[in-house]
Amino acid sequence: MKISKSEYLIYLDAPMHLWAYVHNKLDPNTIDTFTKHLFEQGYEVQKYAKEYVEKILIPNSYNNTNQFNFEVTKSDQLFEARIDLLVFNEKEEDWDLIEIKSTNDIKPVHQKDLTFQYLVFSKHFKIGKCYILHLNKEYVRKGKLSIKELFTLTDITEEVFKLAEEVNIERFKALEIASLNDYKGVDTCIKPKECPCKELCHPLLPSYSIYDISRITEKKVNFIKDNYSTDIKNVPSDNQLGKYKLTENQRRQVNVAQKGSPFIDISGIKSFLEKLKYPLYFLDYESFNPAIPMYDNYKPYDQMPFQYSLHIKKSKSSDFIHREYLECLPVDPSVGLINSLIKDIPLDGGSVIIWSKFERTQNNAMSRRYPDKSEFIKNINLRLWDLMEIFHKQMLVFPEFKGSYSIKNILPVLVPELSYKGMPIADGSTAMTKWVQMVYGGGITAKDYSESQEDFSTEAIDIPKESVNKEEVKKNLLEYCKLDTWAMVKILEKVGSIIKA
Numbered sequence: 001m002k003i004s005k006s007e008y009l010i011y012l013d014a015p016m017h018l019w020a021y022v023h024n025k026l027d028p029n030t031i032d033t034f035t036k037h038l039f040e041q042g043y044e045v046q047k048y049a050k051e052y053v054e055k056i057l058i059p060n061s062y063n064n065t066n067q068f069n070f071e072v073t074k075s076d077q078l079f080e081a082r083i084d085l086l087v088f089n090e091k092e093e094d095w096d097l098i099e100i101k102s103t104n105d106i107k108p109v110h111q112k113d114l115t116f117q118y119l120v121f122s123k124h125f126k127i128g129k130c131y132i133l134h135l136n137k138e139y140v141r142k143g144k145l146s147i148k149e150l151f152t153l154t155d156i157t158e159e160v161f162k163l164a165e166e167v168n169i170e171r172f173k174a175l176e177i178a179s180l181n182d183y184k185g186v187d188t189c190i191k192p193k194e195c196p197c198k199e200l201c202h203p204l205l206p207s208y209s210i211y212d213i214s215r216i217t218e219k220k221v222n223f224i225k226d227n228y229s230t231d232i233k234n235v236p237s238d239n240q241l242g243k244y245k246l247t248e249n250q251r252r253q254v255n256v257a258q259k260g261s262p263f264i265d266i267s268g269i270k271s272f273l274e275k276l277k278y279p280l281y282f283l284d285y286e287s288f289n290p291a292i293p294m295y296d297n298y299k300p301y302d303q304m305p306f307q308y309s310l311h312i313k314k315s316k317s318s319d320f321i322h323r324e325y326l327e328c329l330p331v332d333p334s335v336g337l338i339n340s341l342i343k344d345i346p347l348d349g350g351s352v353i354i355w356s357k358f359e360r361t362q363n364n365a366m367s368r369r370y371p372d373k374s375e376f377i378k379n380i381n382l383r384l385w386d387l388m389e390i391f392h393k394q395m396l397v398f399p400e401f402k403g404s405y406s407i408k409n410i411l412p413v414l415v416p417e418l419s420y421k422g423m424p425i426a427d428g429s430t431a432m433t434k435w436v437q438m439v440y441g442g443g444i445t446a447k448d449y450s451e452s453q454e455d456f457s458t459e460a461i462d463i464p465k466e467s468v469n470k471e472e473v474k475k476n477l478l479e480y481c482k483l484d485t486w487a488m489v490k491i492l493e494k495v496g497s498i499i500k501a
């Protein structure tokens with residue numbers, strides 16, 4: 001048996017995941033999501049990276065050597081690895097390892113990834129330097145795409161040498177796990193929501209478990225599991241937990257779950273609501289973040305807001321008005337979005353209600369890109385009021401929230417008559433994917449949106465090329481974004497009725 005680099009990465013995710021992978025025990029419904037989470041794709045980035053290597057790196061750093069090869073595979077009796085680029089350094093008379101990553105930063109797992117490859121390739125070559133070639137997060141496109149500036153080469157040789165012993169031990173442990181006939185005693189993961197083998201990692205898991213405790217660490221969750229229970233209702237007091245005691249927010253969540261009744265900070269919510277000023281503007285953006293900047297003034301993975309929904313209530317007694325925008329042409333979508341928003345949100349001082357910091361962040365970015373619109377955007381940002389803060393700051397906690405403050409989790413609890421279920425587009429990731437296919441046909445690398453993490457993930461995905469019914473996609477995108485802002489309307493109404501009860 002041999003352990004590949006990919007299998008080693010699975011082991012790092014969780015030893016049980018590797019055992020399940022080797023023994024064909026992964027849940028077929030989660031395999032695609034699981035592998036996407038572990039392995040960056042970035043085919044579009046790889047294409048540009050190869051151009052960078054051939055036109056910039058080899059001529060300038062390696063004296064136009066012809067001794068370089070892409071995607072070289074080597075193995076020994078136990079381990080196998082494939083390096084993205086192997087280059088002979090004529091001056092040093094050794095070989096450099098270069099791994100291409102579709103991210104704009106270097107993560108610890110990247111260092112271990114390359115260290116695994118170093119351990120294999122050093123059996124066959126005299127290795128000099130170990131590099132990661134990745135997107136340059138400081139590059140701002142101006143005019144024609146500059147391949148020279150798009151990438152940066154980072155030397156992590158020192159880190160690789162420091163990690164060599166640790167990774168060597170881990171890869172042999174991975175080999176041992178993969179060779180086992182029985183999974184008993186194999187360490188499991190702590191993320192049942194994303195787990196690709198729940199029956200192995202989390203058998204008989206209660207509906208509300210300790211893994212749902214917000215921001216709980218691996219050490220805490222393992223201590224509670226090993227000494228008490230996986231059921232949140234059995235979590236003991238902080239005195240019993242000792243050095244593994246919960247944070248204030250975690251303890252509140254546990255208390256609410258154990259009592260089975262909500263926590264309501266009436267004065268806190270009232271004070272928060274008093275900041276609202278009519279007219280009310282409920283605003284939500286949808287966006288796309290391509291790895292390769294498509295338009296001027298964008299960096300790699302910068303968000304490009306392409307759509308908004310806006311529900312407007314001019315006074316307490318007035319009906320709601322709905323406005324929306326969706327860019328359907330292959331142009332910088334934020335230009336039309338801002339121009340439309342200027343028409344829909346007057347400078348009247350009314351509160352602009354959002355869910356999370358995302359809209360504020362994108363407004364700041366658009367202000368930098370379009371300085372002629374900065375005064376309007378600055379005015380909007382001064383009026384932003386984040387509805388999610390009520391839940392994020394635990395002014396209102398229901399057992400059914402299970403530690404989440406995603407609107408997708410809050411809505412069915414507070415407003416069960418509204419639902420995203422059954423909608424053709426029901427989440428941010430699908431919205432992004434379908435918009436790209438509608439406008440550009442797909443084939444573009446981006447970052448995926450993770451509802452469970454309340455944020456955009458750091459993993460690159462490739463949006464497949466696909467022909468879609470543009471009118472149908474347009475209709476579905478408008479319906480999805482409209483529900484996002486209407487959900488905020490109804491949640492705010494429900495919060496108001498709760499504190500009045």
